[in-house]
Amino acid sequence: GVPADKEALLDQLEDLEFDQWALLLEALPIEERIAQWQLIPDDMKAEVLVEMRADARLSVINALPTDVLEQLFGHLTPEDLIELADSLPDHLIDLALRQMGQKQRQFFEHSNQFNENQIGRYADHNLLILPQNAKVYDALRLFRRDIPECTDALFLTDRAGRYAGTVPLKSTFGAPGHISLVELMDEHAKPLPAETSLEESADIQEKSDYVLLPIVDSKGMLIGRMTIKDGFQILRENHESENMARAGLSEDEDLFSPVWKSSMRRATWLGINLLTAFLASWAIGLFEATLQQVVALAVLMPIVASMGGIAGSQTLTLIIRGIALGQISKGNLTPLLLKELAVGGFNGVLWALAIGGIVAYWFSDLMIGVVIAVAIALNILAAAFSGVLIPVILDKMKIDPALSGSVILTTVTDVVGFVTFLGLGTLFLI
Amino acid sequence: GVPADKEALLDQLEDLEFDQWALLLEALPIEERIAQWQLIPDDMKAEVLVEMRADARLSVINALPTDVLEQLFGHLTPEDLIELADSLPDHLIDLALRQMGQKQRQFFEHSNQFNENQIGRYADHNLLILPQNAKVYDALRLFRRDIPECTDALFLTDRAGRYAGTVPLKSTFGAPGHISLVELMDEHAKPLPAETSLEESADIQEKSDYVLLPIVDSKGMLIGRMTIKDGFQILRENHESENMARAGLSEDEDLFSPVWKSSMRRATWLGINLLTAFLASWAIGLFEATLQQVVALAVLMPIVASMGGIAGSQTLTLIIRGIALGQISKGNLTPLLLKELAVGGFNGVLWALAIGGIVAYWFSDLMIGVVIAVAIALNILAAAFSGVLIPVILDKMKIDPALSGSVILTTVTDVVGFVTFLGLGTLFLI
Known part of the structure; x- marks a missing residue:
């Protein structure tokens, strides 16, 4: 019967991930898009917006009342806020920043210094970092706590937080605990300057021996990482925007962008x-x-x-x-x-x-x-x-x-x- | 003076990697290409050929005398031979196979069952594999020996070699040594069927939580792995061949393909x-x-x-x-x-x-x-x-x-x- 089918449909919707929700919403005319939006689990909504194309995202943001928006953007990570910054009105950005801890806010300010085509803007902060004088057992203790996704190296910094070297995880496993990590550093590993263009970053990532690269600013400070998954996404987006640009279309163009726009x-x-x-x-x-x-x-x-x-x-x-x-x-x-x-x-x-x-x-x-x-x-x-x-x-x-x-x-x-x-x-x- | 410059040029050439050599050769008209070929260090030559486009590769192979070819293809890995198989004459494939160990030859035969658009053909064999009943200390012992590039999981197999599960490396670090690896298995991880198309494999890889995926054949046997770097390459090649095909060009087309061809x-x-x-x-x-x-x-x-x-x-x-x-x-x-x-x-x-x-x-x-x-x-x-x-x-x-x-x-x-x-x-x- 109809109710059973509807339940089956809702079950299916429950299994959707962020990017699938984003694609689904984008495929709908604006009115239906807003209706469908209500079905997204509340804790996923902010992330779904991050995944959407700028035009489609704006169509949702414009349709939501202020209090809903305020609730939605009360708990954003700095990485998400950077992605959304262009399509959010200033008062919502301020709101999101006020809810963040000081460190998070600093991350945001730091990323926001770089423009949309610089890898520094998209640096994420899930890195394994140890001081320059740390030893193998410090590394092993760190691994036991948690290793972030897409990680096959840890990074050493000096006291000021400047990048000092890359240590491949695998070289720590066989090594005695008292050995200094500096001795296990990969001499060939080079950090990625934050000003590097997205396309070049993806090229460098592809040729690197690691699945993540440390990003440093012009003063040599380690400000975050780029993973090979980011490289993957850059490649896909470049391909798509090249196809679109060849026909004189904007990459933000949405299936149901407003007619006059x-x-x-x-x-x-x-x-x-x-x-x-x-x-x-x-x-x-x-x-x-x-x-x-x-x-x-x-x-x-x-x-x-x-x-x-x-x-x-x-x-x-x-x-x-x-x-x-x-x-x-x-x-x-x-x-x-x-x-x-x-x-x-x-x-x-x-x-x-x-x-x-x-x-x-x-x-x-x-x-x-x-x-x-x-x-x-x-x-x-x-x-x-x-x-x-x-x-x-x-x-x-x-x-x-x-x-x-x-x-x-x-x-x-x-x-x-x-x-x-x-x-x-x-x-x-x- | 001239000799110094020439030496500087040769120094530069010495630093080139496989793919850079391949691009350099492809950029040269056929006669110069053969001349330049001689400058490649002998131990890199086979790998450079693997990196080249089919048309350009053939132009080199056709210009080399039989004894040089025999020497060149005497020590190929099964992965390289699969890449070259289409452009090599049968007697050279046989030669390469005769020089391989039995296991290597088996890898080749196995890969060769799949067609050019199936991921099984390109499976590589650098995986961490342990039997289903192995414990955490077995894993740690394995890590100490060597961890292959692009690895954040190990795989369990049953006695017959069938895929039994994926264990994320990071979950083994905090765990006590006597714990069975089966208990640390990621229930959500799924192996990649060897018949999956390249494009779909790249999509699955991108969405996966891991930087490598286990590939299984139709009987469930674990036959190799695909890494996120493979996914990267698939994406690039798809993009390129799509651009070429849109103008009615073959992706093998080389800047200096023969005029009549x-x-x-x-x-x-x-x-x-x-x-x-x-x-x-x-x-x-x-x-x-x-x-x-x-x-x-x-x-x-x-x-x-x-x-x-x-x-x-x-x-x-x-x-x-x-x-x-x-x-x-x-x-x-x-x-x-x-x-x-x-x-x-x-x-x-x-x-x-x-x-x-x-x-x-x-x-x-x-x-x-x-x-x-x-x-x-x-x-x-x-x-x-x-x-x-x-x-x-x-x-x-x-x-x-x-x-x-x-x-x-x-x-x-x-x-x-x-x-x-x-x-x-x-x-x-x-």
Whole structure:
């Protein structure tokens, strides 16, 4: 019956974890989202908000009455408050800070010095720390109390709290108790400066021998740790925001972000694109007289432009990957360009022949087949050339080619395609 | 002087790690790549090959004489041989297997039962294993010998070698020596079935409380482990191959893959695109007579198509993310469609007015402004509609919308854009 099903559903909801609750809420239109919010166990609510995307989180915060909010944010950890800080009104941040102990408040202030792309902002404070002069039995005593998740090293500090070294947990197990921990320090282990960007932190973490890294500020003070789980999350979020940015979307965009907010955000990208589209139109407009006489050219224009665009994106994608991996330099740029031009030449000739043949047959006109064949071949070559040079130039200009490379490339292949095709048409078909 | 510089360069090369050598070799044209290969310290060569992409790796293997290869592959671990298996000729695989101990050979055979997308294939064998009846002091004795990298749990097996449970390392530290490890087992820990896909394994790893997971085969035998570092690598490789596949490239594609090989691979994607381009041309061809009379339509066509394409990609990207996160269901499809149509309506009207105004002014013709405005608005609405439905339908058909969604979407927005614009032009401008 219905009540049994409902109970089963509620049972299922009970098993949800923070991130699952967050995904579930985000998947709901705003009114239902607020209704569903009530079903979250009270002790999980703050954590669920932390997991949500900024837009979705705001939609919940805006719908809750002040007293509920005050109760909710009365017991936040500094790490959670940092995540929420951007979407909370000031009086709630103050409230949360007032409820914290002095040490917690200090953690928050410390993290808050760093910006959203610096690892120091997200430092967590579950570390095993011992003074520089501690011995193996001190370490073993510490382990017996509790070892935080994701821990395979402990850290030594001097009296002022400055980072002094990393001791791998495993090296303490076999060692006699009276040995000084300094002797077991890993000479190769390096702390992570708090100013390091998130992306670079994840790279360093991946290559490290440890599953956690100590974070130090500019004075060498040990301020917290980054775990490999944080690295995992950075990687996922980078991937997602890259996908979103490629379509001109904000990473905060939520399935049910308010219509006007979504619309205004997306309008910017449509506007940029419109400029490039007008550029293509202007190029076509140069050949109005030709188009009037040979209307077949108008029919075939998109083929020339789109073959160039696709061939160019292939080269572009390969080069962007190479740049991201640090593989493109002055030394290999020329051979790379020659190789891409050779590939472009091969595919240019192949598809020029195929398309030229089809078009000559379609319009029963050999010459139009020849014109489109030459235009296709030239545009695919131009695409290979631009596909190599555009990302390299953008990278030199410190612009991320993964975001803007594609728009610029297709503008080039559109304009080159239209001008070559219509230009050749003007010369040979009239 | 020159000799000093050269020495400095060689010093730098000496510090390179496996993956850095691999990236360096991949960045070089084939002849230089072989020359550089000679500079790698002999004991690193096999490992560097393991790190390289399939195409680049083959280019090196093909250039080396048989006796060098035999020496190189005489001492491979089973894990390395599995990575190389696809690019090695059979006689070298046999050679490598003959040099292995029986246990190693067994590991290889076991891994080789699983396919390239199953985690069992990549199981590594550095685990802490104890029999089910072992006690805490057995564990402590084991730790004293050596703890493998990325380890925060040990595993219990029954006499037959079947997985029996996970014991977190930290829970053994405080416990008295005579306590049975079974009592310290984590009831919530679950082993990873060897058939699990790589992507799912990374998801499970990310959510797990441990930095390593035990892998079991279908009979419950403990066959190896997956670490969170493996998860990290899976995530990176997935991201990369997704970016490559979106441009119709193979993930094995190397900066200096042979020209004919690259060309043939890329030709397929160009061919698929050509079909969609011909579809667009065919749609335009329906209006040849109109184009002949109003050539301005030919000039403006790309604007209508491209605005639709961009607006559609934005919706598509949002929905694809939602599908990947499991957030799209029958329950929210209708409100989602309505919201995207509302955003489309807003941006449709905004840009219709802007573009209509510019065009009316450009061609000094109010009516052509009205025609393009209506076409833009309709195409942006159609784009919102397709942007929601195309990925949902593809997903139902078990086709990854991240790969093919964009091609199908732009075909729809091209055809709808051309037909609406030229159709309206036929009705109102002639």
